[in-house]
Amino acid sequence: MNDHTRPFKPGEHKPVYPGLEDDPYALRSKLSEPSVCPTCGAVYHDGRWQWLTRPEHAKEVVCTACHRIADGVPAGYVHIEGAFAADHRKEVLELVNHHAARARAEHPMERIMAIETEGDATVVTTTGVHLAxxxxxxxxxxxxxxxxxxxxxxxxxxxxxxRR
Structure with a gap:
């Protein structure tokens, strides 16, 4: 029996895009160095994205974070709820922004995409799972x-x- 004819079993996950079970935004191979993101200015050097001065003759490649932001496809969601969170929203968001700024300084691909508040709930979307x-x-x-x-x-x- 192939995958298309056998019955579905609860808890079983089938890939949305067969063959792309991994992160579709992840690099499939190393980029040529140096490369620079034309959107944010991050530089791909020594096999990773870094905040460096733009090198001369760098190839332009949109980085993973900017690609996710442009497509509107977060890798992480932080749901913030509860009476305490609503009453102390300013302090909560200051902490979120402080930690995000520290993470972004060290890891250019870990960024906040958006912060949306509706009623007592706030949702922060991120470009990376680690930041969320x-x-x-x-x-x-x-x-x-x-x-x-x-x-x-x-x-x-x-x-x-x-929640709190």
Whole structure:
């Protein structure tokens, strides 16, 4: 029986795009060096994206973070809810922005895409799973509450739910 004729079983995950089970935004091969992102100015050097001075004659390649932002496809979501979070929204968002700025300085591909508030809930979307997880952990560490992390089947997507 092939994949298309056998019955679906609960808990079974089938790829949305067969053959692209990994992150479709991940590099498939090393870029030529030096390369620079024309959108944000990050430089691909020594096999990774860094904040460096733009080298002469660098090839222009849109970085993973800018690609995700342009497509509107986050890798991480941080759901912030609860009466405490609503009453202390300013302090909560200051902490989120502070941690995001520190992460971005060290890891150019880890950025906040958007912060949207509706009623008492706020959702922060990120370009990387690590930033979303770290923001949830920072909120729990600073303000207590509960943190629940839910990863997608390939660990290329995370949803962090923090509530207090």
């Amino acid at each position: 997880r770290d923001l949830g952990s920072a909120l729990k560490s600073a303000f207590q509450g509960t943190l629940d992390l839910k990863y997608g089947p390939s660990d290329k997507l995370v949803r962090a739910y923090w």
